[in-house]
Amino acid sequence: MNPPRFEYYAPTGIEEIVGLLKKYGDDAKILAGGQSLLPLLKSRVVTIPCLISLSEVRGLSYIDERKDGVHVGAMTVDSDLEFSDIIKKHFPLILDCASQVADPLVRNTGTIGGNISHADPSNDFPSVMLAIGAKFVVQGESGTREISAEDFFVDTFETSMKHDEVLKEIILPYWGSNSYGAYGKFKKGTWNFSVAGVAVQLSMESGKINKAGIAITSMGPKAIKCTEAEKYLAGKKPDDSVLKHAAELIVGASQPSEDQYGSEKYKKEILRRLSIKTMGKAIKMDGGN
Numbered sequence: 001m002n003p004p005r006f007e008y009y010a011p012t013g014i015e016e017i018v019g020l021l022k023k024y025g026d027d028a029k030i031l032a033g034g035q036s037l038l039p040l041l042k043s044r045v046v047t048i049p050c051l052i053s054l055s056e057v058r059g060l061s062y063i064d065e066r067k068d069g070v071h072v073g074a075m076t077v078d079s080d081l082e083f084s085d086i087i088k089k090h091f092p093l094i095l096d097c098a099s100q101v102a103d104p105l106v107r108n109t110g111t112i113g114g115n116i117s118h119a120d121p122s123n124d125f126p127s128v129m130l131a132i133g134a135k136f137v138v139q140g141e142s143g144t145r146e147i148s149a150e151d152f153f154v155d156t157f158e159t160s161m162k163h164d165e166v167l168k169e170i171i172l173p174y175w176g177s178n179s180y181g182a183y184g185k186f187k188k189g190t191w192n193f194s195v196a197g198v199a200v201q202l203s204m205e206s207g208k209i210n211k212a213g214i215a216i217t218s219m220g221p222k223a224i225k226c227t228e229a230e231k232y233l234a235g236k237k238p239d240d241s242v243l244k245h246a247a248e249l250i251v252g253a254s255q256p257s258e259d260q261y262g263s264e265k266y267k268k269e270i271l272r273r274l275s276i277k278t279m280g281k282a283i284k285m286d287g288g289n
């Protein structure tokens, strides 16, 4: 199906985009890779009279190592993350996640900024951002401001960005040289989103977990940070019983609801097993301790 008619703007500067968002209010939306927005328009689930594309704004696609962390431009596509040496060096979790998003076609077009801003609880990157403790730089009428991942995801398809703000950059703070990460995803079929997903970021010291970042996908109205599991894991030697208990705490933080993928009980059991497996995968990177 074709989408209903809409006006289309492709300005070259963010200030102009902010101005158009202000002018059109709720009638306007930003268009990035279009991999979430265009299917919604084509199926006529939503009608948006005005689309403002980020495609002509230069300098929004990059992955840079800086003093305070890795900086990623909002228009960086998933496949650039998947094959980046910088990401591979500092955040194997992101690499693991990017390679599991949909298929290469979607990954070549969908952007990290769009994936996060869409705030779909089934999108994979929000939980990854929560696990890493990312910060987001947004630009609006009164300049730029930073929002932590924890404060960013408010509810299903809802973020703390104002309507006339644009996500410009993602800052991924360094976790140190002994840091590892993995993304676990269970889905039914290539095209489907996950039944459950878990993002695990760890820093290790002498075989013990120094710090843990854990968050889950498709397990509630938004991506959920598993604070109790994070606290429990810090300072522990990750043996089987520790991982089992941490998995129970992760399941305890989940709020799944029954849908076509299964019952609440089924989803919690999937998450429990996935969590043990994914924590184990991250720990093995530290030499199997």
Ligand SMILES: Cc1cc2nc3c(=O)[nH]c(=O)nc-3n(C[C@H](O)[C@H](O)[C@H](O)COP(=O)(O)OP(=O)(O)OC[C@H]3O[C@@H](n4cnc5c(N)ncnc54)[C@H](O)[C@@H]3O)c2cc1C
Pocket: 029, 030, 031, 032, 033, 034, 035, 036, 037, 038, 039, 054, 074, 100, 101, 102, 103, 106, 109, 110, 111, 112, 113, 114, 115, 116, 117, 118, 122, 123, 124, 125, 165, 166, 167, 168, 191, 192, 193, 194
């Ligand atoms: C078949 C299929 C399968 C998919 N499977 C998965 C999957 O397994 N896992 C997964 O995570 N995702 C999946 N996706 C979604 C995909 O990753 C999208 O690319 C992503 O969610 C949105 O990125 P986008 O650049 O396409 O954003 P768009 O679709 O262009 O925009 C999405 C939303 O974000 C807003 N937005 C975009 N950029 C910005 C910005 N810089 N600042 C402010 N607001 C912005 C838009 O206004 C819109 O509301 C799938 C998509 C398809 C079509």
